[in-house]
Amino acid sequence: MSSQNIYILGIESSCDDTSAAVLCNNVVLSNVVASQKIHEEFGGVVPELASRAHQQNIVPVVDRALKQANISKEQLHAIAFTRGPGLMGSLLVGTSFAKSLAYGLTIPLIDVNHMQAHILAHFIKEDGFQHPPFPFLAMTISGGHTQIVKVDNYFKMDVIGETIDDAVGEAYDKxxxxxxxxxxxxxxxxKRAQLGNPKAYPFxxxxxxxxxxxxxxxxxxxLYFIQREVKNNPNFIEENLNDICxxxxxxxxxxxxxxxxxxSKQTGIKHIAIGGGVSANSGIRRALKAGEQKFGWTTYVPKFEFTTDNAGMIAIVGYxxxxxxxxxxxDVMASARLKI
Incomplete structure (x- = not known):
């Protein structure tokens, strides 16, 4: 089966980005993402607005992904989509579209766990990027998730640590x-952290x-620190913003x-992979590199475009x-709280 070229269409709609990608085997031919700017004025994602925007974006995004990949929909072997976790309204748009297209083309439908996809994005074939060997530890860090996962093979993953309240991306945003x-x-x-003193204010x-x-x-x-300091000096934030960041x-x-x-100490595993939107953070990347020297780790960071929510990572799981x-x-259903 693997000797022929397998074309997979991936569809990702778990939050506020509508994305479609086409893979030929494990190589990305196109990875189109439509971001929704409307949420910026609300300071966070508004679920109702997100699902409406997905409905507007999904057809043009899939169309562009196929055109960029230079293939027709009739050449596709299967359609992979994000089943969950995510915002229910957003997931439903991607799920129903994927079902309809797979049904119309009479090709297989493949459901994908969004969190597994962040981890398996490391297996997209990309020049200059190494795949982690099994077993490895994956840390998925994003606006919605913070997890450490022990990965034994593509489909055997155990969550060994996770946030008990907010995700790390939320800590940044708040x-x-x-x-x-x-x-x-x-x-x-x-950006500002790189210009400031990291030990100016110990939290x-x-x-x-x-x-x-x-x-x-x-x-x-x-919050309490800022409130206290601003009370003493109303210009505290402006005068010390880089050091605070x-x-x-x-x-x-x-x-x-x-x-x-x-x-790493508990499992004896020294291969460390990260994924999720927050893995784009330069400080985290530097800290991981430092861990290679300090702790003997080998670290893996995917290409920038595969760290945030994107359909390339959905399509590799599909493949x-x-x-x-x-x-x-x-009759597969979207699931907002799908577990690994």
Whole structure:
């Protein structure tokens, strides 16, 4: 089966990005993403607006992905889509579109777990990027998720640590909101952190047992700290913004790396892969590189376009499942809280 070229269309609609990608085997031919700018004015994703925008975007995005890949829909072998987790209204748009197209073309339908896809994005064939060997540890960090996963093979994954409250991306965005930065705040905090002193303002790290994370107490600490300082000096934020951002980022990265160190020690695994939108953060990338020297890790970061929500990662899971003959029934349902 694998000696021929397998064309997979991937569809991702879990949150506020509508994306479609075409893969030939494990090589990306196109990866089109339509982002929704409308949420910026609300300081966060509005589910109702997101699902409406998916309905408008999905046909043109799929059309463009096929044109960029230079193939017709009749050449597709299967359609892979995000079944969950995510926003229910958004997932339903992608799910129903994928079902209809697969049914119309009489080709297999493949359901994909969004969190598995972030991890398996590492297996997209890309010059200059290595695949992690099994077993490896994957840390998925995004606006909606923070997990450490032990990956034994493509489809055997165990979540060994996760956030008990907020995701790391949310900690960035809420901290940014307190500082008056735009949404999403992560990239702006990252940029300013590089200009500031990371040890200017020490924030305490939450004490959480084992490999789990917590960020709600950290956000509260940032809020109280800013309120206190602004009371003493109304211009505190403007005068110290780079140092505040650097201190926030330093603490968040410390929390993540401490848990990774513990996970590596407990499992004896030194191959560490990251995925999810927050893995684009330059401070986290530098901290991982430093871990190679300090702890003997080998680290893997996917190409930037495959870190955020995108259909390329959905299509690679589709390809791997296609080879296994692991197809979905047409009555498959979207699931907002789908687990790995």
């Amino acid at each position: 901290s940014g909101k307190i500082l008056g930065l735009g949404y999403p705040a992560g990239p702006e905090i990252d 305490t790290k939450p004490r959480v047992e084992g490999l789990n994370f917590s960020f709600s107490g950290f956000k509260t600490a940032v 650097a201190s926030i980022q330093y603490t968040i990265i410390g929390i993540l790396i401490d848990k990774l160190k513990l996970a 791997l499942k296609y080879l296994e003959g692991d197809f979905a029934a047409h």
